[in-house]
Amino acid sequence: MTEKLPRSVVEPKNPRLNVSRGANLPHVPGIRVGDYIFLSGMGPIDPRTGERNHGPIAEQIRTTLSNMQHMLESAGSSLGRVVRVHVVLADISHMAEMDRVYREFFPVDPPARTAWSMQLRFGNGCEIECVALAN
Amino acid sequence: MRDVIAAPATGLDLRQHYGHHQSPAIRAGGLIFCSGMLPVDPQTGERRHGTLTSEAHVIFGNLKLLLESAGSSLDRLVQVHALIYDSIEYDVLNRVYRQYVANGPPTRTVWAAQIEAGFKVELDVIAAA
């Protein structure tokens, strides 16, 4: 008998980070299913204003990962529970700089990661998604 | 432990038609991991190139078939990677996409990627069983 895992929506406590709802897009910020939390790709949105942060890539990565931390904590999880991360960069030459900032957020026992470059919308320098364990 | 979800219609067996070394989907741990779904005719396996809209309709139809054959549904989607050939078609993608996930959409990340055979869109999804 196949187990039917419960499926529920994850939303950030800070509504400015709810891009799905704010822009009326056909997705949700996160889904909890069984032991796992899947998050939609996140970009560098300023949590105070809801505006995009298009500063240097280091700032964009820092903003995005802080937002991801907020999203996970809103779901009762944390960065320490992340198992897989996908980092997409608009510019492949930003890999080293991205890693330098990234390790501030995952200093010990980091998750698995795959990073690559693609065209991104809205002038964003990065888009980051993850899978985490619920608490 | 790991169940293979066979192609519910012969056209969706990309291994047979194109030699792609993959199963249509695998169920494990209460989740269904699907191979990237392409706009191929579910009966014949022929490529259905078209506009992004027409290709997306074929893809969603195929996903519906596949997931329902596995006891799941589009409503049980958890994560989608929406591969599009150019992010300029983002709004077009949303317009068609919306029609299929109205009852509680899943998470999504859009990847502007190079897709096989010159297709404009491909959906890489995970659903709850």
Place this chain on the structure above:
Amino acid sequence: MSPRREIIVPAVHAPDTASSFGQAVSTVVRGGDFLFVRGLTAVDPQSGERVRGTTASETRQILTHLKQLLEAAGSSLEKVVKVNVWLHSMLEAPNMNEVYARFFSDPPPARTVCGARLPDGVKVIIECTALA
């Protein structure tokens, strides 16, 4: 009970630090029922050094390494549920597929392949999720 998270294989120490295959990435992470393997590139498993080649040879290097990693973790290629492959060019998909087919027995896992910009002239990246 809280689902278990464990680092099965920690970061690969890569002398090639300019390409940032550095320490902020674990190679195999257990989360609940699954093993999450990082996006692998062609490296020598002992030294962590880049092994440059064709898409086919890099695919072979990666999947040989993946087999070792999974078996050391008590899993196997047969327990892989999903693979994501990134290629520097989709023209190379048949070359990758031909090598790939030799590693994954019937029935193979689910897979998605796409083309993207990869770092440092890397030709292929392969990531997977497997049952622990």
